[in-house]
Amino acid sequence: GESVGLHLPTLSVQEGDNSIINCAYSNSASDYFIWYKQESGKGPQFIIDIRSNMDKRQGQRVTVLLNKTVKHLSLQIAATQPGDSAVYFCAETGGEGSGSRLTFGEGTQLTVNP
Template identity: 90%
Template sequence: GESVGLHLPTLSVQEGDNSIINCAYSNSASDYFIWYKQESGKGPQFIIDIRSNMDKRQGQRVTVLLNKTVKHLSLQIAATQPGDSAVYFCAEKEAEGGYNKLIFGAGTRLAVHP
């Protein structure tokens, strides 16, 4: 596959453990945030989103936490599985000149070991 995540920070976890992936965003005016998962050779896939009027949102095995005070976002994955191995990106929605656009963070590669 392609070298997605080759130079990104890596989080290594054991199968079954919980994973926490962190992200710092830049724009205090951003009001919507999304986590994406990107497997090698594929485009990013939506995982979970959160609006700025919330500080926590839960999905299936995933939880996103938002701390607007320090502009920090985290993705928690419960009972991590080998299929969770991928690169994870946070993205923030910025509104500029009447246009909405998604700006992506640097990304973290999650490596799940049996």
């Protein structure tokens, strides 16, 4: 079936560097994308979302880029901090009957080295 997946399972960066986490999706009907952060022992925490009629959206230290042509989503974290260490998931929804049902990728473990 169609799914959302991530290119890299792990990413290690130095504190203060910028991080880029990538995600590929296969459902061309997807119209809404969300990035979640999940720390150990906690549930996923909403970071930022983007609709399919946009190609970029910025939040506080985070930017999401959407390339519908190649079905690719990325999350950029500026000036990465140790507190950013977590697993990051992209999720998508959209298409007929999807409602608010989210399809998640497998996640990228981000480790920030001091």
